[in-house]
Amino acid sequence: MMCKSAEELQRFVDEAKDYAKFGKVAGYIPALGKADPNDLSVAIYYPDGTVVCAGDSKRKVTLQSISKIISLALVLMEYGEKVVFQKVGMEPTGDPFNSIAKLEETAPVKPLNPMINAGALAVTHMIDGHSTIERLNKLLTFIRRLAGNPTISYSKEVAQSEFETAFLNRSLCYFLKQHGIIDEDVEELMDLYTKQCAIEMTCLDLARIGLVFAMDGLDPLTGDRMMPLHIARICKTFMVTCGMYNASGEFAIKIGIPAKSGVSGGILGAVPGRFGIGIFGPALDEKGNSVTGIKLLELLSKTYSLSIF
Numbered sequence: 001m002m003c004k005s006a007e008e009l010q011r012f013v014d015e016a017k018d019y020a021k022f023g024k025v026a027g028y029i030p031a032l033g034k035a036d037p038n039d040l041s042v043a044i045y046y047p048d049g050t051v052v053c054a055g056d057s058k059r060k061v062t063l064q065s066i067s068k069i070i071s072l073a074l075v076l077m078e079y080g081e082k083v084v085f086q087k088v089g090m091e092p093t094g095d096p097f098n099s100i101a102k103l104e105e106t107a108p109v110k111p112l113n114p115m116i117n118a119g120a121l122a123v124t125h126m127i128d129g130h131s132t133i134e135r136l137n138k139l140l141t142f143i144r145r146l147a148g149n150p151t152i153s154y155s156k157e158v159a160q161s162e163f164e165t166a167f168l169n170r171s172l173c174y175f176l177k178q179h180g181i182i183d184e185d186v187e188e189l190m191d192l193y194t195k196q197c198a199i200e201m202t203c204l205d206l207a208r209i210g211l212v213f214a215m216d217g218l219d220p221l222t223g224d225r226m227m228p229l230h231i232a233r234i235c236k237t238f239m240v241t242c243g244m245y246n247a248s249g250e251f252a253i254k255i256g257i258p259a260k261s262g263v264s265g266g267i268l269g270a271v272p273g274r275f276g277i278g279i280f281g282p283a284l285d286e287k288g289n290s291v292t293g294i295k296l297l298e299l300l301s302k303t304y305s306l307s308i309f
């Protein structure tokens with residue numbers, strides 16, 4: 001059994017919304033600071049094409065760290081596991097997503113996983129092309145196919161705002177460059193990475209992408225295979241072990257759904273074999289996850305027994 005009515009979903013949203021007061025919108029990327037912490041929208045996409053939405057499901061959300069799971073799938077398809085995991089590891093860190101601490105502790109240097117910023121920067125570096133625009137277009141083309149929406153693009157305002165303030169990410173890049181994990185111009189990589197993070201879509205699009213992961217890389221609506229099964233599995237495994245940053249353990253215990261969050265307040269969830277879910281709730285907890293989004297997932301998971309464990 002699962003939630004098939006918008007009224008029912010709206011009741012969960014109303015309950016979860018009460019938790020907005022415990023969170024704050026991301027302030028370190030100035031453009032994200034303009035979001036209304038009380039917003040909460042959700043879409044659930046089922047394999048038969050049924051969609052259930054609540055809240056303002058047409059509002060666009062930038063992907064931020066959610067993009068990391070998609071760039072990972074793209075480079076895995078292009079280069080294979082061996083090449084990709086030479087540059088980035090498979091282990092959770094237990095540290096905040098933008099931490100530099102563990103980078104110095106591994107020898108030879110290798111970011112611990114592709115969901116922390118250091119690992120994601122190494123992954124984005126692997127998207128090749130002659131220019132930032134060509135590389136970004138590769139990613140955008142893939143994302144548009146995954147979401148079945150050719151109009152998806154990025155927010156220039158959010159990309160610019162992050163580009164102007166991303167000093168910590170620049171320092172991660174310089175560290176990675178010093179140790180040979182990346183070998184391109186740091187400003188060019190930051191240009192691409194901030195545009196990647198600023199790719200925006202509605203929670204309906206997010207849910208549709210979640211559905212593709214839930215169905216092991218197959219789009220059940222078109223019958224097209226978007227990525228090989230083993231790559232969808234790798235991505236879902238990272239969602240479970242590292243998808244909610246250093247709150248992934250607690251999230252796995254309380255909710256148990258493969259999911260990836262971003263500091264915009266977006267969450268993409270993939271309930272294996274059942275449905276995709278997209279959430280936008282910009283009030284964040286101290287680890288950078290949507291407080292209302294997590295509450296909503298907790299309510300849904302408990303009510304409909306969604307944990308994979």
Ligand SMILES: NC(=O)CC[C@H](N)C(=O)O
Binds near residue numbers: 063263264
């Ligand atoms: N956790 C996130 O969503 C981080 C993404 C953000 N663009 C950053 O690199 O800091």
